[in-house]
Amino acid sequence: MIGTVVTIFLTATVEWVEAFTILLAVALSIGWPRALAAGLAALATLAVLTSIGSIALGHIGNLRLLQFLVGFFLILFGMRWLGKAIARGGGLKKLHDETAEFESLMGRAEIHETRAAFMIAFNGVLLEGLEVWLIVVALGVQTQHTLAAGAAALVSLLVVLGAGFAIHRPLATVPENTIKFTVGCGILAFGTFWTLQALGYHWPLGDTALLALFGCNIAAGLGVMQLYKLQII
């Protein structure tokens, strides 16, 4: 359960940091009350989606099918995050820069128009939050700790909002790529572990295999990033 909660907290932190940048840009343009209303509307939509997703997955009677579906979605998610983190860490892509993102948003003409800015904030928070939703539902349902999963995402939101309001700037110093790399390795480990278990595979080390998979992903990922940095591959 601790692994699940930490994974969700870290995933949510990366997403909420990006959502806060959007919210801040919109707030400086149309004011905090409207920006917060857009953010709250998006969060309410996510809460409804989380309930629907949890209930729908909870109604799948076949536990192996449920485990397979969750594992498959986690593999898809983990590969994307790990791929992005390796590309950025290895110098193939520029690191995600919240300050640049903020300036780019402030440069958009439509952000100064109330309705368009409201939609930018709503869509931004919703899209960033969808990845949090996916992880909360998948890990929550599979580990039967949906409430703890939701709480981890909520605590992360409060931490990011608190830090954001305190410094009143984009949270550019959060080590997003390191978090993305670690979470990508963890999610990929969960995904492969559960997918194979659902297919009838018996892991030789039991649940300890999860830690071994996570460790192998970290070590191999760091190695590949180093090879990219040295331009060996």
Place this chain on the structure above:
Amino acid sequence: MQGFIKTLFGDRRTFLIAAINIVIVFALMKTPAASLAGIILPLGVFCGAIYLAKH
């Protein structure tokens, strides 16, 4: 809606890489070499992530 589908399934390449890996492992599980699945799937999806990083 597009964002929702992309969040769930990723882009076409990500989906194909994951699906191919699972089909291979599914077939492997029916053979006497089933015990290798615990190496093949983690290795396959990790290589998939490296491919996505480069492309």
